[in-house]
Amino acid sequence: MNIRLNLVATTSLVALLSVSAASAQTMEELIEGAKAEGMLTTIALPHDWCGYGDIIASFKAKYPFLTVNELNPDAGSADELEAIRANKDNKGPQAPDVIDIGLSFGPQSKAEGLVQPYKVSVWDEIPDAVKDADGYYYGAYYGVMSFAVNTDLVDNVPTEWEDLLKPEYAGQVALAGDPRASNQAILGVLSAGMARGAAAGTASGEAGLQFFKELNAAGNFVPVIAKAGTLAQGTTPIMVMWDYNALAARDTLAGNPPVEVTVPTKGTLAGVYVQAISAYAPHPNAAKLWMEHIFSDEGQNGYVKGYCHTARFNTMVAQGKVPQDLLDALPPAEPYEKAYFPTVEEQDANKNAVVSGWDSVVGANVQ
Template sequence: MGLIAAFAASSVSRAADIESALIERAKKEGQVTFYTNLIVNQVVRPVASAFEKKYAIKVNVSRADSQTTILKLVNESRAGRTEVDVWNLSSGLKSFVEAGIIRKFTAANAAEYPGAYKDSNGFWVATNVYVNTPGFNTQLVPASEAPKTLNDLLDPKWKGKLAWKPNDVSGAVGFIGNVLTSMGEDRGMTYLRQFARQDPITVEASARAILDRVIAGEYPIALQIFNHHAVISANKGAPVSWIPMEPATVSLQLAGITRDAPHPNAALLFIEFMLSEEGQKIFQEAEYLPAHPKVPARTPSLKPEGGGFKATVLSPEIMDQGIDHWADVYKRLFR
């Protein structure tokens, strides 16, 4: 535990400086337990296997959606039987902080990450990012006619033809949050009142499922899809593309360490590995969008810096402060 405290007190250190000390202690612990909502076969197993091969430390994985994982972690802590070392989620940070079940840490490999991709208080670092944009069926909407800007979405020809899901960042709530965050409350609300006249179609499904329905021709355009999903499908021959509409919405996949982690040194070493260029290249090969600024996406244009488009980063703090308001705006204007 003393080693973790020492790292927390250090603002910046080089990976080479910490590795030998960490490895010795982490190997004595022998294992690390990882709770995540990432897809196991696509990215979790490759990351875990590479870590195990490099350090001979076993990775135990539990996969569930963010809300289920939060509940499980909180219940473990309350019962005094914390099993997880490293948590990795895309939402719910406020619940962790309020419950006091996560600890501060400093990962040397996070030193190169943008400030928006790591917590100034030391509770989390982003392992990968998500970019939400419109996606469209290229057989129904020629690229030259696809809407390029938020104002283009107000064109009467798109009335009743724009699909979205009602909740979270990959749906109406994220769209509203992006508009209000980037435009400001007054101008943003004026825009959203105009956009409400377009009668966007609410679909109770995941962003991926809605994109599949766009591909099938059920809807010409979907809002707030994950842009890497469109590329994955297009590479398999599907008639779909995405629009780098500015500002795109960027949200983060967060990783951190539990307060009572049974294997705190292995936990920190595992996070260091995920944040390293080596670990980030595994995310890249799995067609996720790496958070590391030196590791591009497999299709570089998917990330704002690679594609040359502007984006609004909806950090956990912005989400926590605004999401209830954004959900209320959705209910008032779009229900």
């Protein structure tokens, strides 16, 4: 897939019919149905992640008849799928309507029957490489893996994965998630493995686990889920996370402490997040309105404002739909030109290696 770049990139009768029916609804019908439902339940959408705070606010302004019920903002992709499983017979407020998950979790959600198909009105503008042909999940945005560094505490900012093993970084390096459940953390391990020359997939997972085993043995790894607060407090002076999260943390802290964001030139990795509607959504019409909103010009520009590159980025730029101030605020293009977009199969193989091997190989209980 290449969004800012130029990326090359057994269904039942009931499912086929639902695709057709879902796509055939008009906006007026969706709005009327959503009014009757009165609520949308999201999960795992921190307000400082990819501009979601403003995106949710604009959705509320557009559809004031809907209450947005936000579940567990810090959940990982695996947690989102578990929330659907655990609440499939529950139509109450703990049942998510929509999910935002790493690309490798898309096929799993479809195979388990956890999501339902819906093709948004701009379906043709979403690159084929990041969407399920039947509409079960579809990519909204991507970023690249980076290091966010508290320069009050770190004199020499690391620029490559191998730098993190240096003794000067003792007790300073953390992942922004649990690598047994978080897509962001799992792909952080993939990036580390690729930096050591491993091919994306099982090999990158195994090489990445070995890297983190060494990092942990050296005393450099901190088994804490890193975020802006832990960066500022000094608990995790070096955070491994998506560039848009790192840049948002920098902005949130506003120089107290100063934060520098770097993208490693070895193992430069891009990660796509996909959207889907729960097969058991209590509010299916509201869920579809949400999908239409986040893929609209307004929603896509909300992601860009949050430093993300989006599914419709190239098309919207060509049409003059992305404000120049948003384009000017994006990081330099060079890291994105080098970034590798792993396939669904490569991500899935890496995920299996990391999730199954983290405890036995690394042995650090991240929480």
